[in-house]
Amino acid sequence: LSAAADRFPLPPGSVIGILGGGQLGRMLALAAARLGFETAVLDPAPDAPATRVAAHTITAAYTDAEALVRLAAISAVITFEFENVPAAAVDALTGAGAAVAPPGRALAIAQDRLAEKTFLNEAGAPTVAFAPIDAAADLGPALAKLGHPLLLKTRRGGYDGKGQAWIESPAEAEAVWASVGARAAIAEAPADFIRELSIIAARGRDGELAFYPVAENHHEHGVLRRSVAPARISPKVQAQAERIAATVLTALDYVGVIGVELFERDDGRLLVNEFAPRVHNTGHWTLDGCEVDQFEQHIRAVAGWPLGPTQALARVEMTNLLGAEVDQWRVLAAEPGTRLWLYGKAEARPGRKMGHVNRLSPLKG
């Protein structure tokens, strides 16, 4: 452990391993390159976006123990672009002597919606009321305790709105549970939110904390469509979001960038929807709105470097380019005040995140 601590801060030229080669891994790799680091990307797909800008590529399943050992052998630190890394993979990396950040515990908690909400409440970060649904017999007591409607979500898997459905009345409860696979689930009371917000925050190896301005987010069909940051919120709400993020980061002894999704209620209270132990789509605005964006911030944190400034230099509206929307690149490239990010994905399948644009405007006004 002390040998591991001694390697930080990592000098330029060190190799940063990244599990996952999608657009988040790609933008992490670009940020790492700016600071003189090399990256090693492990992904099952040989042409994953991040592999195109990485010095080292390992094409293997996340469960391939031999490949993980190879990654650990060349990397000074290993991080993740997504949270669904099998716990066994993290154990294999740690066992091979790798420094892993964020900590495996953050991944494990984020992978299980019940563990996540339990952890958040125990740490003092408020969420909606919830109940575990392990069997059909649990539905009745949950409805009795929480009322209805209830949002039923599988404990594991599912993202972008998949693996969840509303129970509008007790009569349909069993059918809804069957519709999400009759698997271990969590039933959540409605959040009654007026807005969806998020905060991107970071914690360094020395415990230093940094918070970006809160973003306001708009989803369509469960997928993020648009974020606006800084959100038009009061300083009190910003402070509340920062307190929540600080609570989560500290309780997890976290290292790296985290994305915390929040519900804003009409009484001004914030509830945590969920956290993502990684860079986050609602933080893409920082790429053009801040001196140090979330990707460089994450690299700084996991490398043991000092965190960078987080204040907004402009107001940014970030819009995801989904599927064939990426074909608008020619128009978008000519749009004044619009910064285009494309992820180098070959196939523009419907709904696939192909890129995003950041539209800038002055902070005041």
Add this chain to the structure above:
Amino acid sequence: LSAAADRFPLPPGSVIGILGGGQLGRMLALAAARLGFETAVLDPAPDAPATRVAAHTITAAYTDAEALVRLAAISAVITFEFENVPAAAVDALTGAGAAVAPPGRALAIAQDRLAEKTFLNEAGAPTVAFAPIDAAADLGPALAKLGHPLLLKTRRGGYDGKGQAWIESPAEAEAVWASVGARAAIAEAPADFIRELSIIAARGRDGELAFYPVAENHHEHGVLRRSVAPARISPKVQAQAERIAATVLTALDYVGVIGVELFERDDGRLLVNEFAPRVHNTGHWTLDGCEVDQFEQHIRAVAGWPLGPTQALARVEMTNLLGAEVDQWRVLAAEPGTRLWLYGKAEARPGRKMGHVNRLSPLKG
């Protein structure tokens, strides 16, 4: 030719070939990745900085015809990070059907200081008075015509102050010529400048022009130490610099970014020192001072995309990190308002460009 024109604008996912894998190639590759392009880097060194962030690497001499054909086969367009590419290499690429930008003629002229100054004067871009020195016998007439001191420079090769020396008096002329290798040279009258300036400009495939604010540059031992931009000059001087750049770009039917080094005289007149048909060290300030930096601008131009905005968003002082100065990374990373760029070079040889910092301050004040 029309088939070549039809391929532009290049769609995202296209491969952009880069001859040269140093820091300029690296920053070009990073800018290309942002726009969804892949890059293919040809460099004699297997671990050259740009190869660490490129999807395709060809390790070969610039004169390796077979390697050049391979590069042409995978690249939708080919560009350069430096101007000393052999004309035969450009011919090989063009012969293999590659679209090459900037044009080979710009490279050929920039490689020969006599051809360069002759071209500039014919195009209407003012320079110091000069005379060709092909043999010792040319020294006397040059001194008679231009007076002394004279700056003697080899016509080809030499950079960062190498391959040049002052003739302080007629008596030492032959010895000075011998000191630069008794090779084909050019004798230049002193510029009598009060400041060294430069302008980074770009020309698109449709002839569109774009000009960045002029930078003020400070050299030490012939190597750029520091640039400040926007330079504190009058709008008239900026306009004069833009006119000169426009003249050069148009006369060369140029595509891409160019760096034009200027001498400012005390009467306000600008003279061209030389031009670099590529992205330029004195344009590194744009990385953190402009919405679209010189690297993205070059990628946009060679890919046939619309050029981006060039106005300064901040005042930037760019300082090169030479040799062991890069060891200050830990301090620099913690410095507020300071953006660090490291090039991923393993060996910090004395004077070697290892990285740079951009220090930002508000435009007004």
